Structure formats: structure tokens, C-alpha cells
Amino acid sequence: MAWDSIATIARKVQAGEITALDQVTAAFKTIEDKQEFSAIIATLEDRALERAKIIDDRIAKGEAVGRLAGVPFIAKDNFLVFGAETTAASNILRGFTAPYQATAIERLEAEGAICVAKANLDAFAHGSSTENSDFMVTKNPHDVTRVPGGSSGGSAAAVMLDMAPFALGTDTGGSIRLPASYCGAVGYKPTYGLVSRSGVVAMASSTDVIGPITKTVDDSALVLDVMSGLDDMDGTTIPAEAAGYIDLNGDLVGKKIGVVKEYMAEGIAPGVRERIEAAIEQLKAAGAVVSEVSLPSLPTALAVYYILCPAEVSSNLSRYDGQRYGHSYKDAKDLTESYKKSRSTGFGKEAKRRIMIGTYVLSSGYYDAYYKKAQTVRTKLINEFNDALSQVDFLLGPTAADVAFKIGENTDDPLKMYLTDILTVAANLVGVPSINIPVGSVDGLPVGLQLMAAQRQDRALLSIAKKVEELQI
């Protein structure tokens, strides 16, 4: 079944027209019917059915449940959901039961939403295709021989397969927007700090953000509205905008949109270019003031990212030592061997690769040349974004250089895999919000338009995105 909008489902459940139990049951049926796509690591049946019954009981008693009453959702398996196994699709966390809960999950459930399943990802969110999952490869809903993108590939596929009206993802270098682009979903990466990361498995803490994947901009905006804002448990959080993120009321007329020259340079597939140019023409026809802007340092963004991200990964993954939780090697003779064997047998290839790169760029003698230099080039990138966003309201480009690639196509070449993030990483390094909006397809495979705004302009970005969506490009 196709889902109503999130607001409609919640309204109908609250009014007693439909039940939370039926919504959750429908989600489980679709998840079961579409197992062949390998989007889901685990379903949370007992927990979800119990919560649905509680919600239905409360409504029967005339209580108001919340803005997401009875709405099922799917969390990427790097979100801690109380009492549920949380693996981050890694062998080292297999069997780990969350002893507490992510703030994002807490806030959604406080409004009556129900987490029904945990979605597949590249292990520890390291990847662009879900092929790095230690468990299985998720298939693209439009073509099972192709990847869904990553790392939130299970979440994006699940939404497009109608397993739930929304899913949560995390985006460290493009991990919400890239799978949204490859699967044809709306994927929203908020301003850095707008959603608490408490209770989410850390990847690269200076760029990690949490966001929704949905079929419409309004749905993403509502989920963001519920999740966003300050949290004592995450010192990097920033306040939500006073106007919130629902009842979007933007206008395209007169809005200044800068087409990023470097994003439209060599390397963009002809079919993708054609769709993006068509979108630009429609935006102009709808009254937007479109110009070209340049961010000269953009071609260095991926190199900056692939120094900073592994550096932070190597630090964040040092907590997996086999002593306190997760996989532990039993036959070690001393503590050092226990650390080494637990980590070596628990981590997959990509996690080890990133730990090795990160350890190298942070090691004595190389720190200045790599890490410090990358953080300084990052400053240059931030300055260029600030300049550009003082001239225009929004920046525009494709989300991905091409449509979804074939499963196995890039697995033997890590650098080629890293290059799929080339158009998305800058927003993470700079901390600005960015959204993927589907703009048609090439040979049946979705193409995504990327829009970015200045930090803390999430409402403006969602408002313009809704207008772009209405053009039905």
C-alpha cells in the first residue's frame, strides 16, 4: 500500500478513523513482502505492536497522543532504540542491545510515532552503496542489479518500497542525500547541530548529522520539526528556528539561486546534466533569479573529507575494544592481544581501512601535513560558501554525478567509491543544510537535484524545496 502523508495518517489515527495497530501491521506486511531488497536488518514486532495498542487505547479514552500518532517509521541501524539490537550493520556490534535510546527516537516516539524496523547501512555508515554492510547488500527499488546508494541505503530503499512513511538516516559526507538521489526520495541533511546525535553511533563527529528520508518535502519537514532543537545530551546542538519547520510557505518568485559552476563541470553524466538543466529552466520560468556562482576550492572538498573523516573515524572507533560491549575475542593471553584480536576479527574491511588512514594522518610527523592542512583548506571552503551565500539565497547542483551504479561495480576500487560523494561532502564540511529532491529519471533510474542554504536557514531551504517539488520536474 502507498501511505498517506504523515500528517494525514496521524490525524486519522487520532480521530479514530484508522488504528495505529493497522498502520504497524501494514508496515510489517510490506516489509515481509519485499524482503528480496534486503533493506531491513531487523523488525521490532513485539515492541511496535505493544506501542500501537497503547496508542489505540489512549485514543479510545479520548486522550491526545501527538503529532505523529500511530505513524510507523524505520531507523537506520546506527540509532539506539531502547531494548532493540543495534548493530550499525557491523559484526563487532552484533548482539548489542541498546541500554538507552537516541534523543531523535525519543522525541519521535513522544509524539506517537512507532519504530517498526532497523534499516541496513554500510557498516558504521562507511560507504556510498550499502555494499560495505557486514550482513547483506540492499538492492535499489528501481533495479535490483543496482545499489541504493549509501550509507543510508536501507532507509531510502525502505521508504520507496512503502515499508513505512518515513525513515531516519545519518549524513556524514552525503549518506542521506546520495541514497535519496539513487532511490528517488526526498533526503534532508539539516544544519550541523540542529538534531541531537545522542544515542547514534558516531562516525565523524564534526560532520555527522541526522535527518529524514521521505517521499515528500512536507513529510521531511514535519519529522525535522519534531526531532530538532537543543539537547542536554549533545553539546553541539543548536536551537530550532522560532517558526519551526511545518506550514511551509515559501515563494520562488525573486529567490536568488546560484548554480554552482564547479558542480556542473566535467564528470556529470549527460542524462543527469539534462535533468538538472531542465530543472534550472523551470525554476527560471517560475520566477526564480538564477545565476552562476563559483566555489573555486570545491574540487578539493573530497580530499579534505577523506583526511578528516578517517581521522575522526579512527578516534571514534577506538572505543570498540572488546571489553565493554560488542564482539570480544575469547582466547587472548593478555589485554593487548584481546584488543587486537577483538578489533581485527570484529571490524570489516572498510572500517579497518579508515582506521588505518586516520591513524596515519594523525600520527606524529604527518599531522601538520594532512590533518591540520585539511582543516585549514576547510576554512577556505567555508569562506567561499559564506561569500557565495551572501550573494544568493540558495546553491544548486546535482546530488550525484550519475544514476545508481551496478552492484559490485566499484567494490574493488575504494578511491572510485569515495568519489561518488564528491558533490555532497562540501555541505558537511561547511555545516550548511542540503536537500535532495527527485527531478525525474534517466532510463528508469532517478536523478536528484541538490539545494543548499546558509546555516540555520533550514526553514527557507525546505520552503523552496517544496516549491521545486510542486513544479513536478
Added chain:
Amino acid sequence: MGKLSRDEIIKLAQLARLDLTDDEIAEYSAELSEILQYVEMLQSVDVTGLLPTNQVTGLTNVTRDDVIKDYGYATTDLLKNLPDVLDDHIKVKRMIG
């Protein structure tokens, strides 16, 4: 900089507390060298007068009161994840040889 030798890979693995097989050492030596060659492009970027970024949203001195809050979570739930427990303590291998 440039190509990473077998010895350098072994040293890094030791720093990162990883035990690598011979195949992994050879593989990472080639792959890391290729990735480092790619990021080499940063060396030629002119950053005169710029400082490294430490954080992006301009927050300063984020603090909260140091008070104990009850989040309703049980210590027993935490202990369930421990690989080896002795009387509610984490049991580890000996540290001194």
C-alpha cells in the same frame, strides 16, 4: 609521503590495535598509497592567512549543570552487554605481563 611500506603499515596497525594478515598488509599498502596520493592535491592549496577550522557553528563554552538525572535506564541493562562480568564489574585480561 608517497607509497607506504610494509613496515609503516605494520607500525600503523600496532598504533590502531589491529592485527593484520599478510594479505591485508599488502592490500592496505597499495590502497592507502593511492588514497594518500589523491589527497596530495591539498599540499598545493594556498592557505596564507587562514586558521584551521575547529568547529563550524560558532558555539562557545557549552556547559550544563553537573547534576545527576534519572533517565529511567537500568544498570542491569548496561551490564547485559558486557562480554565478561564478575560481581557487576567488567572483567578484563591481565594488563601486566
